Amino acid sequence: MIYTEKVMEHFQNPRNVGVIKDADGVGQVGNPVCGDMMTFYIKVKDKRLVDIKFQTFGCGAAIAVSSIVSEMAMGKTLEEAMKITNSIVAEELGGLPKNKLHCSNLGADALHKAIEDYKQKTEKKEVAPSQERCYCPYCEGPLEGLEDYCEKCQIEFEKCPECGKPIRKDEGKCLHCGTEVQTT
Amino acid sequence: MKRVYLDHIATTPLHSQALETMLPYLRENFGNPQSLHSPGQEALSALEQAREKVAELIHASPSEIIFTSTGSESNNFALKGLALAQRGRGEHLVVSAIEHQSVLHSVKSLEKWGFSTTLVPVDNKGLVDPEEVRKALRKDTILVSIMLASSEVGTVEPVAEIAKICRSQNVLFHTDAVAAVGNIPVDVKELEIDSLSLAGDQFYGPKGSAALFLKKGTRIFPFIEGGIQEGGRRAGTENVAGIVGLGKAAEIAKREMEARQKKIRPLRDRLIEGLLQKVEHVILTGHEEKRLPHHASFCIEFIEGEAMLLNLDMKGVAASSGSACTSRALKASHVLLAMGISHALAQGSLVFSLIEENEAADIDYLLEIFPPIIDRLRKMSPLYTKYLEERKK
Numbered sequence: 102m103i104y105t106e107k108v109m110e111h112f113q114n115p116r117n118v119g120v121i122k123d124a125d126g127v128g129q130v131g132n133p134v135c136g137d138m139m140t141f142y143i144k145v146k147d148k149r150l151v152d153i154k155f156q157t158f159g160c161g162a163a164i165a166v167s168s169i170v171s172e173m174a175m176g177k178t179l180e181e182a183m184k185i186t187n188s189i190v191a192e193e194l195g196g197l198p199k200n201k202l203h204c205s206n207l208g209a210d211a212l213h214k215a216i217e218d219y220k221q222k223t224e225k226k227e228v229a230p231s232q233e234r235c236y237c238p239y240c241e242g243p244l245e246g247l248e249d250y251c252e253k254c255q256i257e258f259e260k261c262p263e264c265g266k267p268i269r270k271d272e273g274k275c276l277h278c279g280t281e282v283q284t285t
Numbered sequence: 286m287k288r289v290y291l292d293h294i295a296t297t298p299l300h301s302q303a304l305e306t307m308l309p310y311l312r313e314n315f316g317n318p319q320s321l322h323s324p325g326q327e328a329l330s331a332l333e334q335a336r337e338k339v340a341e342l343i344h345a346s347p348s349e350i351i352f353t354s355t356g357s358e359s360n361n362f363a364l365k366g367l368a369l370a371q372r373g374r375g376e377h378l379v380v381s382a383i384e385h386q387s388v389l390h391s392v393k394s395l396e397k398w399g400f401s402t403t404l405v406p407v408d409n410k411g412l413v414d415p416e417e418v419r420k421a422l423r424k425d426t427i428l429v430s431i432m433l434a435s436s437e438v439g440t441v442e443p444v445a446e447i448a449k450i451c452r453s454q455n456v457l458f459h460t461d462a463v464a465a466v467g468n469i470p471v472d473v474k475e476l477e478i479d480s481l482s483l484a485g486d487q488f489y490g491p492k493g494s495a496a497l498f499l500k501k502g503t504r505i506f507p508f509i510e511g512g513i514q515e516g517g518r519r520a521g522t523e524n525v526a527g528i529v530g531l532g533k534a535a536e537i538a539k540r541e542m543e544a545r546q547k548k549i550r551p552l553r554d555r556l557i558e559g560l561l562q563k564v565e566h567v568i569l570t571g572h573e574e575k576r577l578p579h580h581a582s583f584c585i586e587f588i589e590g591e592a593m594l595l596n597l598d599m600k601g602v603a604a605s606s607g608s609a610c611t612s613r614a615l616k617a618s619h620v621l622l623a624m625g626i627s628h629a630l631a632q633g634s635l636v637f638s639l640i641e642e643n644e645a646a647d648i649d650y651l652l653e654i655f656p657p658i659i660d661r662l663r664k665m666s667p668l669y670t671k672y673l674e675e676r677k678k
Contacts, residue, residue, distance in 0.1 A: 160610030
């Protein structure tokens with residue numbers, strides 16, 4: 102089996118699956134190109150996460166990650182929840198296969214996006230837009246400095262000549278704007 | 286728990302008779318076929334008998350069969366070996382967009398060595414249009430490689446027609462027939478092709494034993510050098526037991542192919558019809574009629590392949606998928622994308638492949654346990670929720 106027992110346990114019995122219709126915050130990350138999409142819904146009371154639900158389109162790792170993130174964040178303060186990182190998530194699951202590590206980014210990111218969404222709505226405060234940075238289109242993780250390589254996914258990128266966003270080398274087609282890209 | 290293996294396109298079990306014929310060559314008949322003494326000559330004779338059987342399966346001459354280790358090796362050998370041998374005539378190749386990676390990567394290497402390639406598209410059923418091949422041919426085209434049947438979507442290509450076009454232009458034609466040989470009749474004389482790859486583990490032969498058919502008089506650059514084995518084209522001490530097993534499997538396949546097909550085809554249809562009828566938003570990938578008799582492939586909308594495979598495995602069912610998540614490179618199947626299937630839909634790819642040992646009860650079991658799995662994953666999927674909301678509007 103490629104996954105740990107804990108991953109399989111969460112995959113088989115994911116906690117907190119669903120939708121919160123009157124959610125205080127919603128966060129969505131990912132795209133079907135890399136295979137994974139997650140939506141997190143949160144309810145907040147006194148700056149605490151009183152309810153969390155998620156939906157995930159993706160592999161076993163993506164589903165297990167969503168489940169454990171929802172479990173880890175439940176009842177936490179917003180501040181505490183923002184401290185849940187991808188590496189903590191992966192560790193909590195007893196590790197993930199190397200090429201599935203990017204799934205753990207998605208879980209934490211979706212939760213954080215939902216919290217940011219809540220803050221924007223309630224505090225009517227513009228959350229400082231995250232610094233202009235390139236993100237890996239496959240795992241949504243930031244491409245630190247090296248804009249042509251994602252360490253998590255071990256994927257090489259080139260810039261789409263049309264929209265300038267990173268795309269996988271030799272992809273042939275930009276997944277952001279759909280432009281046909283001549284492979285170099 | 287019930288165990289149902291429906292991933293025979295990955296590999297088939299070894300036929301018990303093939304195993305029996307192999308065993309002496311792993312034990313007492315261990316001789317090297319190149320040795321002049323009796324033990325060596327016994328091994329050589331077994332090797333040549335196997336060559337005859339493999340040749341018979343595809344209606345070739347024994348001297349046209351080169352033993353290799355795998356289908357991938359045969360494809361590498363054909364693409365690189367033929368291209369290098371023909372280099373004086375030109376440096377252009379034509380292959381389809383849905384070829385196996387062993388063809389596509391060979392072509393990439395050839396490009397690094399100065400060759401150029403044209404990729405021929407396929408339609409939404411995975412079919413290559415022979416006219417597209419004709420259009421892709423240039424004065425300096427030396428080799429065309431189009432697979433006989435796709436392991437991912439089961440589509441059987443119009444290879445005879447394509448070979449005819451190539452012949453008329455004096456261009457060599459290779460076909461990757463790994464998924465086809467042993468499962469459907471393949472006759473190299475009828476197809477009039479120059480080169481063909483086949484692999485034993487697709488029809489009850491042992492793994493690590495495959496072959497390249499090369500039409501008499503066709504020049505090829507040796508793949509492994511340093512010995513006189515396989516006419517000096519593929520050096521190295523022969524895998525005698527493996528080759529003997531391949532020969533036996535070929536003999537049985539030729540004899541039983543029709544009976545096997547008669548048994549498998551209705552099961553395959555039962556699977557396809559059953560799933561399409563029981564579950565909404567499922568599409569059959571590949572061609573409805575022009576497809577391998579043991580192959581049923583689908584895209585299940587709104588959910589992802591690996592999650593389905595894990596759930597099926599927990600219920601004892603083995604299948605495969607072309608989803609990005611199941612590939613180590615995290616790339617969706619190039620075959621599905623070339624057919625115009627979107628990334629999201631390609632993620633829901635699932636392939637079932639049968640053998641005659643499968644029974645109607647196996648298919649019924651799958652049809653019983655699979656719909657609830659799909660249902661459960663869809664309830665978890667944001668894409669499905671979005672679809673339901675849009676449908677309400």
